[in-house]
Amino acid sequence: MPATDPAVLIDGLTMKYGDKIAVDDLSLSVERGTITAVLGPNGAGKTTTLETCEGYRRPQGGRVRVLGLDPYAERKDLLPRIGVMLQDGGAWSGVRAVEMLRHIAALHANPLPVDLLVERLGLGECGRTPYRRLSGGQQQRLGLAMAVVGRPELCFVDEPTAGMDPAARRSTWELLEEMRADGVTVVLTTHYMDEAERLADQVHIIDRGSLIASGTPFELTRSSGHATIRLVVTEPFPPSAPASLQRALGDRTEVTEINNQSLLITGPADADTLAKVSAWCQQHNVLPESLTLGQRTLEDVFLQITGRELRA
Ligand SMILES: Nc1ncnc2c1ncn2[C@@H]1O[C@H](COP(=O)(O)OP(=O)(O)OP(=O)(O)O)[C@@H](O)[C@H]1O
Numbered sequence: 001m002p003a004t005d006p007a008v009l010i011d012g013l014t015m016k017y018g019d020k021i022a023v024d025d026l027s028l029s030v031e032r033g034t035i036t037a038v039l040g041p042n043g044a045g046k047t048t049t050l051e052t053c054e055g056y057r058r059p060q061g062g063r064v065r066v067l068g069l070d071p072y073a074e075r076k077d078l079l080p081r082i083g084v085m086l087q088d089g090g091a092w093s094g095v096r097a098v099e100m101l102r103h104i105a106a107l108h109a110n111p112l113p114v115d116l117l118v119e120r121l122g123l124g125e126c127g128r129t130p131y132r133r134l135s136g137g138q139q140q141r142l143g144l145a146m147a148v149v150g151r152p153e154l155c156f157v158d159e160p161t162a163g164m165d166p167a168a169r170r171s172t173w174e175l176l177e178e179m180r181a182d183g184v185t186v187v188l189t190t191h192y193m194d195e196a197e198r199l200a201d202q203v204h205i206i207d208r209g210s211l212i213a214s215g216t217p218f219e220l221t222r223s224s225g226h227a228t229i230r231l232v233v234t235e236p237f238p239p240s241a242p243a244s245l246q247r248a249l250g251d252r253t254e255v256t257e258i259n260n261q262s263l264l265i266t267g268p269a270d271a272d273t274l275a276k277v278s279a280w281c282q283q284h285n286v287l288p289e290s291l292t293l294g295q296r297t298l299e300d301v302f303l304q305i306t307g308r309e310l311r312a
Contacts, residue, residue, distance in 0.1 A: 007032045007067060007154050007185040008053055014061030015048050015209075022048045024209035025062065030202070035176060035186040037200035039193075039298060041310050045209040046189040050156050053187070054084050067154060080108070083152035085143045085160060097134060097142050098127035101149060108150035117145045121171060136163035144172060154185040161195060173199055193298045193310075197221070205302055212305050221296045227269035228300050230292045231277060236260040237286060248280045249273060256304055261289075264303055269293050 008030035015023040023045040030036045038046050051057050052064055055071035055078060064071055069078045092100065098118055105111035118124050121141040126134055134142065140163055147155055160176070161169040176186050176199060190196055196203050197217045205213040205220075213220060242263060246255040253267030267273060274291075281288055302310040 004032070005068060006030055006065075008036075008187060009065040010049065010053070010062070011064070012062030013049065013052060013059055013064060015045070015052060015057065016060055021209055023052070026206070026209065026211055027062075028204050028211055028214065030185060030187055032185050033180065033183050034201040035180050035188065035199050036202045036204065037196040038187065038189045038204050038206060039191075039196055039302075039310070040189075040206035041302075041308075042191075044206045046206060047158055049206070050158055050187070050189060054082065054156055055079070080150070081153045083147035083150060083155035083157075085147035085155070085157040093132040094130050096128050096130055097123055097138070100131060100142065101145050104146045105149045110151055111149050112151060114149065117149055120175060121145050122168060137165055137168055140164055141168060141172070144175070148175065148179065152184065154187070155179065157186065157188045159189055159191065161190070161192065169195075191310075196298055203298065205298070205305075207302070207306055213301060217298065220298060220301050226266050226296055228294055228296050229265040229269055229273065229277060230258075230262060230290070230294070231265065231281075232262040232289045232291075233281075234261075234287045234289045237284075241284070241286075244284065245277070245280050249276050254304065256307065258303065258309065264300060266296060266300065266304060 006029040010026055010028050013023050013026045014021070026045070026049060038049065040046050048057065052059055053066050053071055055075035058072045066078055067081055071078050098114070101114050101118065105114050118127060121144065123138070123141055123145060126138050131139065131142070140160065144157065144160055147157060161172050164172065173195070179186060200217060203215060203217055203220060204211055237260060242255050242257045245263065249255065249265065249267070253265055253273060256264045256266070258264055265273070265277065277291065299310045
């Protein structure tokens with residue numbers, strides 16, 4: 001397969017657990033040497049998709065290729081070339097952190113220096129601690145170290161910074177960015193929008209097993225030139241309020257109800273729009289608690305498309 005072909009190709013993937021459809025005819029691709037973030041609320045199908053790409057699950061419908069290989073049928077050939085950070089760690093419960101890492105390193109032909117990785121990810125202090133006694137953040141850091149120690153061509157990381165403190169998050173981001181600079185492809189899932197916005201070259205937003213939006217963070221949040229205004233009011237407004245505000249603002253803006261006390265207004269955040277929002281509040285006897293102007297975030301994009309918040 002030529003090196004310009006995608007690192008990951010998912011074509012019409014469908015996965016079910018019993019009657020429950022977890023992944024529904026999903027198609028996307030991941031370019032080599034990029035960081036791609038797969039975003040979505042709990043239960044969207046992110047982990048199932050990743051596990052299928054990692055060869056843990058056989059596609060029930062559609063086709064998956066990873067580095068040109070069928071990850072289920074050709075898992076033996078694929079495994080030495082990929083790194084996998086699982087959501088639940090993947091280390092043996094009694095083994096000491098650094099021993100585990102040395103063991104994984106020894107399975108690879110040209111591993112990263114373990115001591116360097118231990119220092120980079122701040123694992124030195126807990127190196128002799130058994131895995132089951134590590135904190136959640138330490139387990140995450142060990143899981144990441146295990147995924148990258150073999151110098152993979154492609155690394156799958158499932159919620160890499162969940163449970164980490166801010167310093168560990170920064171070290172993790174820097175490590176992932178360095179890997180990209182070295183030509184490694186990274187596919188990550190995350191619930192943190194700032195993480196996706198900071199790291200990802202490409203973002204795929206999944207909801208209920210289906211792809212609902214794809215693009216660079218810039219394309220998804222800024223390219224329309226639109227900003228957002230969040231209006232939070234002191235008392236619940238009537239169900240007719242969003243439509244009434246939409247009429248008052250006209251077609252250039254889009255009003256989305258977040259809940260019965262807050263609305264998201266997307267469109268030109270100019271003086272005219274702000275004046276119309278204020279006038280509407282006055283006419284409808286609505287007292288704003290806050291009126292916040294900001295750039296559109298990936299959470300706003302999700303809310304606009306689905307009418308639901310990404311994080312419940
Ligand atoms: N082993 C399983 N048996 C039955 N249902 C499952 C199983 N694993 C996942 N599911 C269901 O499939 C759907 C997709 O789950 P999945 O873990 O892939 O989502 P996710 O996007 O990774 O969620 P999270 O962000 O919470 O990790 C969910 O509705 C989940 O409850």
